[in-house]
Amino acid sequence: MLKRLRSLLSFPSPSRGLAGLAVALALVAGAAHGSEKGLVLGVFPRLHASETTTRYTPMAEHLSERLGIKVTLVVSRDFDAFWQGVEEQRFDIVLYNQLHYIRSSRTYQVVAHNKEFGKSTLAGALYVRKDSNITSLAQLRGRTVLFGGGEDAMIGYIAPMYLLLKAGLTRNDITARFAVNPLNSVIGVARKLADAAGSGDAVVEQPALRKAINTDELVVLAVTEQLLHLPWAVRRNMPSKLRETIQNALVDLENSESGRRVLKSAVLSGIGRAEDKDYNPHRIMVRAVAGSAALP
Amino acid sequence: MQGQGRVMRLGLGAKFTLTVLTILACTMAANALYSLYTSTRFHEKQLVERGRALGRLISLVSPEAILSFDFLLLNEYTRQVSAQPDVVYGVILSPDGAPLSAYIDRGDPLVRERTQETASDDVLWLLRKLDGDPVLIRLEFPIVHNDAHLGRFLVGISKTTLNNEFRRQLEVQLMALTALVLFLSMAIFLAFRHSVLFPIKALISASRDVGRGQHAMVEVKTEDELGQLAIAFNAMAEEVRQEQAKLHRQANFDTLTGLPNRLMALDRINHAISRASRSSEKFALFFIDLDNFKSVNDSLGHAVGDELLVATGARVQAILRDADTVARLGGDEFLVLVPDVVNELQAEEIAERLVRAISQPHTLSGRKVVARCSVGIVLFPENGNTVASLMANADNAMYQAKATGQGSAIFFTEDMNTRLRERMQMEQDLNQALELGQFELYFQPIFDTASGRHRGAEVLLRWQHPERGSISPAVFITLAEATGQIVGIGDWVLEQTCRYWAQWHRAGLGPEFLAINISRVQFRKRFSRRLSELIAIYEVPPSALELEITESVLLDDHNHVAEELNSLRAIGVTLSLDDFGTGYSSLSYLKRFRFDVLKIDRSFVAGLPTNGEDVSLVNAILAMAKGLGLAVVAEGVEHREQLDFLTEQGCALAQGFFLARPMDRQAYAAFLENIPVGEGVVQLPRNRNKQRIVRAG
Numbered sequence: 001m002l003k004r005l006r007s008l009l010s011f012p013s014p015s016r017g018l019a020g021l022a023v024a025l026a027l028v029a030g031a032a033h034g035s036e037k038g039l040v041l042g043v044f045p046r047l048h049a050s051e052t053t054t055r056y057t058p059m060a061e062h063l064s065e066r067l068g069i070k071v072t073l074v075v076s077r078d079f080d081a082f083w084q085g086v087e088e089q090r091f092d093i094v095l096y097n098q099l100h101y102i103r104s105s106r107t108y109q110v111v112a113h114n115k116e117f118g119k120s121t122l123a124g125a126l127y128v129r130k131d132s133n134i135t136s137l138a139q140l141r142g143r144t145v146l147f148g149g150g151e152d153a154m155i156g157y158i159a160p161m162y163l164l165l166k167a168g169l170t171r172n173d174i175t176a177r178f179a180v181n182p183l184n185s186v187i188g189v190a191r192k193l194a195d196a197a198g199s200g201d202a203v204v205e206q207p208a209l210r211k212a213i214n215t216d217e218l219v220v221l222a223v224t225e226q227l228l229h230l231p232w233a234v235r236r237n238m239p240s241k242l243r244e245t246i247q248n249a250l251v252d253l254e255n256s257e258s259g260r261r262v263l264k265s266a267v268l269s270g271i272g273r274a275e276d277k278d279y280n281p282h283r284i285m286v287r288a289v290a291g292s293a294a295l296p
Numbered sequence: 297m298q299g300q301g302r303v304m305r306l307g308l309g310a311k312f313t314l315t316v317l318t319i320l321a322c323t324m325a326a327n328a329l330y331s332l333y334t335s336t337r338f339h340e341k342q343l344v345e346r347g348r349a350l351g352r353l354i355s356l357v358s359p360e361a362i363l364s365f366d367f368l369l370l371n372e373y374t375r376q377v378s379a380q381p382d383v384v385y386g387v388i389l390s391p392d393g394a395p396l397s398a399y400i401d402r403g404d405p406l407v408r409e410r411t412q413e414t415a416s417d418d419v420l421w422l423l424r425k426l427d428g429d430p431v432l433i434r435l436e437f438p439i440v441h442n443d444a445h446l447g448r449f450l451v452g453i454s455k456t457t458l459n460n461e462f463r464r465q466l467e468v469q470l471m472a473l474t475a476l477v478l479f480l481s482m483a484i485f486l487a488f489r490h491s492v493l494f495p496i497k498a499l500i501s502a503s504r505d506v507g508r509g510q511h512a513m514v515e516v517k518t519e520d521e522l523g524q525l526a527i528a529f530n531a532m533a534e535e536v537r538q539e540q541a542k543l544h545r546q547a548n549f550d551t552l553t554g555l556p557n558r559l560m561a562l563d564r565i566n567h568a569i570s571r572a573s574r575s576s577e578k579f580a581l582f583f584i585d586l587d588n589f590k591s592v593n594d595s596l597g598h599a600v601g602d603e604l605l606v607a608t609g610a611r612v613q614a615i616l617r618d619a620d621t622v623a624r625l626g627g628d629e630f631l632v633l634v635p636d637v638v639n640e641l642q643a644e645e646i647a648e649r650l651v652r653a654i655s656q657p658h659t660l661s662g663r664k665v666v667a668r669c670s671v672g673i674v675l676f677p678e679n680g681n682t683v684a685s686l687m688a689n690a691d692n693a694m695y696q697a698k699a700t701g702q703g704s705a706i707f708f709t710e711d712m713n714t715r716l717r718e719r720m721q722m723e724q725d726l727n728q729a730l731e732l733g734q735f736e737l738y739f740q741p742i743f744d745t746a747s748g749r750h751r752g753a754e755v756l757l758r759w760q761h762p763e764r765g766s767i768s769p770a771v772f773i774t775l776a777e778a779t780g781q782i783v784g785i786g787d788w789v790l791e792q793t794c795r796y797w798a799q800w801h802r803a804g805l806g807p808e809f810l811a812i813n814i815s816r817v818q819f820r821k822r823f824s825r826r827l828s829e830l831i832a833i834y835e836v837p838p839s840a841l842e843l844e845i846t847e848s849v850l851l852d853d854h855n856h857v858a859e860e861l862n863s864l865r866a867i868g869v870t871l872s873l874d875d876f877g878t879g880y881s882s883l884s885y886l887k888r889f890r891f892d893v894l895k896i897d898r899s900f901v902a903g904l905p906t907n908g909e910d911v912s913l914v915n916a917i918l919a920m921a922k923g924l925g926l927a928v929v930a931e932g933v934e935h936r937e938q939l940d941f942l943t944e945q946g947c948a949l950a951q952g953f954f955l956a957r958p959m960d961r962q963a964y965a966a967f968l969e970n971i972p973v974g975e976g977v978v979q980l981p982r983n984r985n986k987q988r989i990v991r992a993g
Contacts, residue, residue: 146365179365187367212371281862 033090039063042091044082046149046181049075056095058265066249067242079096079152092231098154098282099294101231105276107296108233110138111247113278115270116202117255121226123201124159124285127186127218132195137167137222144175146194148182148203153291154282156182159224160198167222183209191215195271224285228278232271247273255292263290309493317481324477328469336462340455343382344433347453350377351437354449356390359441362396370397377451384432384452387419391445395419406432406454408836423450431455443635461875493715494521499529511537550624552602553609560792561631563621565683568635572676580643582632582650582705583690584612591627592849595664603660606668611653640675640707644742647671647705653721655703670698671705679708693717694839721777725761726772726781730788734760737792739964742811745943750971752809752842754951755793756958757785786818787826793841794834796961801836805968811842811872814847820856824863831867838868844895846874850885861889877917886924894921896947898932905941915937918945 014228041060043052052075060073074091076082085091088106093107101110109273113120126132126145134143146155157178164174179185182199182274183206189197190213201223204215234243253259254270263270286294306314318530349837354373354946361369370388375388378399384407385407386399398419400407410425426432433453439446497515505512513533548560556564568579586592586608594600605628612630613622632650637643650671658665658800672693680686693708700706704896739753759767776782814823831838843864850857864871872893873886877900896917903910914930921928930942935951942950 177365179367180361180369181366184365184367188365191367191390193365193390193396194392208368212367 020218020288026186031231031256038072039092040069040090041071041073042082042085042096043073043075044094044096045078046075046097049077055266058262059064062253062262063246065179076250079150089235092235095137095230096233097152097230097238097285098227098279099152099158101233102279102283102286103294103296104233107236107281109186109235109236109243110231110276110279111243112232112250112271114232114268115272116229116268117205118269119202119229120272121228122155124155124163124224125165125199125201125203126160126221126223127189127197127199127204127222129189129192129218130219134195137164137169140164140196140221141169141173142175143195144177144193145196145198146177146179146185148179148185148200150178154228154286155181155200156185156198158282158285158289159200159227161289162283163222163224165288183212186215186218187212190214194222202260210274225281227282229275231274232278303471307493308496309489310489312492312493313481313485316476316484320480321473322742324473325470328473330464331895332462332465332469335465337456339458339461340433342436343455343458346380347383347433347435347451348437349585350380350383351435354386355437355439358439358448358449362388362439362446363441367397374399379904382453382457384426384454384457385423385454386448387450388439389448389450391447394421396447404454405456420766423452426452431459465485472481491518492522497524499526501926502529502533506533506536509540510923520992531612550609551576553606553624555609555613555624555630558623558625558631561621561625561633562683562687564621564623564633568633569676569681569683569686569779572635573622573681577635578637578639578678579633579676580637580646581674581676581686581690582634582643582647583625583674583687583694584630584632584650584654584669585671585694586628586654587668587670587698587703589667590851592665592667596660600660600663600665604665607658607660608654608667608669611656612650615649615653637675643675644705647673651703651705670694670703670704670724672697672708673705674708681896688716689713722767722772722775723779723781723825726759726776726779728785729761730760733786734762735788736760736960737789737796738958738960739810740951740958741807741964741967742949742951743955745930745939745947745950750807750968751949752807752811752867753964754811754844755789755813757789773815777815780817780818781817786815789831790827791834794830794836797836797840798834800965800968803965805965806840807968809840809842809870811844813844813846813874818848819845819849819860822860824860824867827864827869828867839870842870842872842893844872844874845891847876847878847885850889858889865890877913883920886920886926891926893927893929893933893949895929898952901930901932901938901942901952904938911941914942914947915945919949922946 003121033108041056041063043056045052047055051071056073056075060071063071071093074085082096086096086108087096089107094123095102095114101108102238116122124236134140146159147153147160151157161171164170175257177188177194179188179197182197182203185194185197186203186209188194197218201220203209204218209215234246237247250271251273253263283295306735354377358370358373360368361373374386374388374397378401383401385398385402387398387400388396389513390396400419400422402408402411406426406429409423410422427434431454433455435451435453437449437451439449483611495514495517502512502514511533513530516523516530547553548557549556558834565581571577572579575612586604589601589604592604606699607625609622609624609630610633615633616622616632619635623631623632623633632646634643634646637646651669654667654669658667672690672695674680674690674693675684676686689708689712692712693706696712697704698704708890736758738756738758740756741753742751744748744751752798757769757773759769759772761767775784776785790812795811797806797810825841826842830836831841862870869893871890872895873891874895875897876894878897896914900910900913900917903913905911918928927949928947929951930947932952933942933950935954935955937971938952939950939954956967
């Protein structure tokens with residue numbers, strides 16, 4: 001939609017245009033199963049497709065160079081399409097959220113995690129406005145809580161909802177609304193469209209949010225334990241050597257100049273190693289919020 | 297433009313160009329302003345349309361972002377909208393008016409103006425501040441999804457750039473228009489100058505030439521109005537040329553004879569002087585005046601007189617070379633200019649040829665007419681080196697020739713000039729003589745020849761010049777007549793005579809009459825009226841005055857003379873014909889004009905009684921007078937024999953030295969006192985010294 005808007009407004013961006021073209025080509029390709037001639041890198045659509053393409057194209061190129069295998073970035077137009085790709089294992093390498101991994105952990109194996117804003121972890125948090133006079137989770141009963149992302153959002157929904165559950169509130173005790181991502185949920189509270197926002201604890205540090213609202217007007221009502229950040233996973237049937245090579249390639253990014261440029265492009269501080277057990281805390285929260293049926 | 301120095305002078309070209317420039321400038325400026333205005337209106341509409349397009353688009357795409365609480369996307373929308381040129385702000389408001397997304401161009405001057413006072417980030421406050429600004433176009437679009445009102449999108453578009461562009465375009469267009477107008481004006485001026493000014497200037501130049509008397513024509517290049525004007529001008533110039541030629545002929549040629557006139561003659565003399573001066577040559581001027589031309593006019597009529605003039609001019613022209621000039625100066629005066637004259641002898645030969653040619657008889661209107669002339673001759677440079685001096689000297693010489701007798705030619709001499717100067721000096725002196733009391737009346741008694749009784753006296757005028765002594769009336773009366781001074785002098789004589797007669801009459805001494813000579817010039821000036829006044833003033837009986845008139849008076853306009861004489865006769869004065877026998881002595885005068893007295897001139901009396909001719913003439917006059925019933929007075933009786941003869945022949949009255957010399961007023965009064973009362977007979981002197989006698993008139 002933004003692209004359409006830009007087009008209408010006659011503000012074409014050459015780089016974004018090319019990126020869009022690449023995305024379109026990838027979409028057309030239907031993210032075909034990992035080609036024998038190369039690997040497919042899938043990135044979950046937490047950002048707009050164009051932004052995702054911009055951020056992660058250098059990553060794909062870097063991996064191609066590092067692995068000696070062509071790595072193709074595939075960006076899905078929405079979460080459904082992305083999840084379908086995960087279920088169909090069309091991605092050889094995939095970056096998604098913690099819930100995605102937990103659900104796909106039978107076919108994908110985590111090898112690394114994101115470090116964002118210098119941190120490998122983040123926590124779910126509930127924000128309220130300072131002028132709302134809400135100081136306890138219990139006060140949210142009957143209130144509107146704007147969660148960042150859908151019910152699949154680990155940090156934007158699962159973790160904040162887990163806090164509410166722990167505080168004795170059920171889903172029915174609140175009016176749950178969903179913003180497209182954690183940033184917008186916080187903005188929505190700042191705009192007084194909801195009483196509380198479910199989001200990540202570090203979201204207020206993000207420049208985009210600081211640019212959009214005055215974060216000083218907000219206060220964190222509750223926060224979860226620290227959870228490992230977004231996982232990088234590869235297909236479990238991938239040769240171990242390739243898996244290790246990919247893992248090393250990701251982890252080594254912050255050790256080289258070219259790697260740091262890739263990280264900067266992806267707006268990441270770094271990528272650290274990860275293994276499956278690192279996401280057990282996440283599994284506990286998912287089980288509490290979504291029930292055991294949500295787990296594989 | 298003399299006298300209008302302060303008035304700015306603008307030429308036709310400048311005026312036309314200024315007018316065109318003004319019209320062009322106004323028209324094009326108005327057109328440019330209108331174009332700019334419509335263009336601006338169009339662009340303003342486009343701006344609004346662009347705003348509406350943006351608004352509709354945002355209101356179309358926003359519901360999804362609003363419903364999904366994607367504020368960043370909304371921000372992106374508003375950011376993209378506000379990044380558009382001229383967009384000051386893009387704001388998405390919730391249904392209750394809370395801003396969901398706002399992007400304001402803080403760098404825009406409109407915003408800067410309003411945020412200078414306060415650093416408020418309150419979007420709604422700023423919108424309120426901006427609202428109503430004429431430079432800002434505010435558009436609002438509802439955001440609706442499935443009939444649900446999700447909010448409003450406000451976009452503010454600034455017309456600042458448009459206005460600036462308008463001003464810039466205005467400046468550019470004004471500069472372009474100025475250049476264009478100047479260029480067009482220059483082009484129009486050049487075309488105007490070529491097609492209008494040049495022909496007009498040519499006409500002006502030609503007009504000036506015509507004004508200077510030069511024949512000028514202008515070339516007719518076109519058939520338009522200027523061409524017609526040029527044709528009309530040429531026609532006018534041709535008419536002027538012909539008229540000038542006519543005028544030139546009239547101004548320089550005598551219409552009667554076709555000969556050059558005085559003006560042309562003077563010009564020719566001037567040229568002759570220049571030419572002769574350069575070549576050290578001589579030339580001669582012959583001033584010709586026909587003798588007694590007036591008598592030809594009077595006796596044969598003016599038509600014959602004119603024929604005589606034409607014939608004379610032709611005859612003179614016939615005997616001269618082409619290089620010579622014959623001019624008619626006026627009246628019966630001709631001038632002949634003969635260049636390259638070697639000496640006086642050659643001039644004399646030419647003069648003789650002229651006199652001879654003019655003297656040849658003419659047959660005019662069937663009558664044989666013989667004209668004679670007097671010729672004054674001057675030579676350049678001996679007799680003058682200017683036109684004026686040559687003409688004056690030639691004229692002077694001509695008068696001298698005329699004085700010597702008919703049909704003569706005389707060279708100018710310095711003596712003539714001397715006489716002329718004397719004459720001029722006398723003329724000046726004569727002007728003052730009356731005021732200075734230099735005139736004096738003398739009285740010569742007139743006696744009855746039979747009884748010796750004193751009857752009256754002839755009044756004589758003497759001029760006692762302080763340097764030259766007594767001057768003869770024969771000298772100064774002619775001069776006074778020529779200058780017209782005789783009128784004043786004659787009036788003085790008449791008045792003094794009346795005064796004296798009145799004095800003597802009151803003293804009981806009154807003579808029977810006093811005879812006064814009247815000039816022909818005086819006679820022309822309504823003499824009778826003045827005489828009546830004096831008679832009334834001094835109470836003189838008209839019969840006491842005898843007016844002596846010479847025959848020359850009768851030569852003038854007969855009607856006027858007859859009228860005047862009748863008036864005098866009606867007054868009752870005695871009329872005497874003076875110097876009878878010396879002039880024309882036309883008996884017709886005696887018949888036409890009635891006189892009371894005839895005066896026999898002294899020249900006839902002088903030979904009495906021994907000269908047979910004088911005796912016969914006097915006897916004839918006396919017989920004629922007796923027949924006509926006229927009294928006769930004999931003048932110049934100087935001895936007894938003359939008196940006796942006249943007495944015997946019946947001449948009733950006489951005057952002369954033998955009887956009594958002229959005497960001044962006191963002497964005459966004494967003479968009157970000595971006459972015994974009732975007798976009037978005086979003792980005639982026997983031996984008298986000669987005196988100069990002057991006669992009035």
